[in-house]
Amino acid sequence: MCLKIGAIMLMLLSLNAMAVPTDDISSMLRQQEQAWNQGDIEGYMSGYWQDDKLRFVSNGTVRYGWQTTLDAYRKNYPDKAAMGQLNFKIEEIKMLSNYAALVVGHWQLKRIKDAPAGMFTLLVERIDDQWVITHDHSSD
Incomplete structure (x- = not known):
């Protein structure tokens, strides 16, 4: 019984140690x-x-x-000054597979003269062991 509990605890600890893609x-x-x-x-x-396919x-x-x-x-x-201060607000990160996710969120720039804002949808993929944006659709 103790051996089973110990094995379960070890399994749970190892799951926590793994990075969560989101x-x-x-x-x-x-x-x-x-x-x-x-x-x-x-x-x-x-x-x-x-990459040229971005x-x-x-x-x-x-x-x-x-x-x-x-x-x-x-x-x-x-x-x-033109760049201002950027703020992202992530609405959702939906994992499509172990190597791809869809990210939906809001962006806002705060600048001295204005504060443009909009939304984005990103396709993020794990390439060469790194998460990168491969498709970005941003709107005002």
Whole structure:
């Protein structure tokens, strides 16, 4: 009896030690938020899949590629004042498999002159042992 209880306890402890994918995804998004708020666009972009197949949909435009997305961010947010302070509010992280999740949330920028806000839907995938955004659809 004691052996069975000990085995069950060991199994439960090992499950707690395993990383929960939603926690890893939330952590990646918090790191993006922090990088943005420090004026570090390249750090922010580390949450995106560094590949030509990355897809970014916004303002009626579809962009492909990590570099294209980085260039658009640099153009639209040339300095820290333009970047403002970013805040994400995650509504849901739905695991689609062990290697893919759908994330729905809100974004808001607080700047001196305005406070644009909107929503996003992200496809986040585990590639090369790292969670990265492979598809981003953001709207105002």
